[in-house]
Amino acid sequence: MKNRYYELTITLNEQYVDLIADFIMNIYDEGVEFGTDRIIIRSESDLTFVKDALLSLQQDLESDIHMDFTLKEKENIDWIKTYQESIQPIEAGKFYIFPSWHAPKENLINIRIDPALAFGSGHHATTFSCLEAISDYIKPSDHIIDVGCGSGILGLACKKLGATVELCDTDPISVQSCKENFRLNEESYDKLWEGSADKAEGKYDVVIANIIADVLRFIATDLKKVTKKDGFLILSGILDKKEKLVQDSFGDLVLEKRILKDEWVTLIYRKK
């Protein structure tokens, strides 16, 4: 891609737009945009030849077609590069989350996630706090479930710490994205399904659910049921104004830790 491009604007009477457009398309057919009283052509090559051809057409026709020309040289923006530069890697707890176009980092546990349709790039406060909690709470011997896995980032983090990992999500796009991210990171999960915690068959040392407060309340019984005695629940996605409601639903457990980041709360419970 060149650093600059040319933009030729031809302003003319509306009734001649089609006629001149046909002529232009015969000599140049890339990057042509039509308006009611103007035609704009963009190219990385100099467009003076199009302007000259139109001037000589005007003379040959000896008609009253009047055209004004503006030929400008403009800066070319590499939108892909600009977009990629806007997605920066992050460090959360023991983890370094980075997109493919960045290099991994030494001395941290690397997780490669490319932005996609599923939630979970690590940039949101809820995912970030969960990654911190995972850094502190997950042991290699743990069997965990990531309920509402999105991109699979939290399950991947647990897998990288040596845990046995199951994941689920009610959204099929998330399930697909989770599969792709495990493949991208050359890791394998132990189980993955479309659906929620009610379809889980086992009991887990740690249950992780970063879902909004109302859903956490709705599936509270299932989340508690699949947690082993003395196991932990890492609950996130809770807006501070909804925290009390979630605490009410999980009041029969022991609240071990509370993390607040921006207006998002993460609660870590232990089942008695």
Ligand SMILES: C[S@@+](CC[C@H](N)C(=O)[O-])C[C@H]1O[C@@H](n2cnc3c(N)ncnc32)[C@H](O)[C@@H]1O
């Ligand atoms: C905020 S995202 C979290 C994604 C990822 N775990 C993270 O921490 O970045 C919440 C995910 O939960 C899923 N979800 C919503 N309701 C659910 C439910 N009842 N059971 C399982 N997953 C659910 C959504 O489809 C979404 O992918």
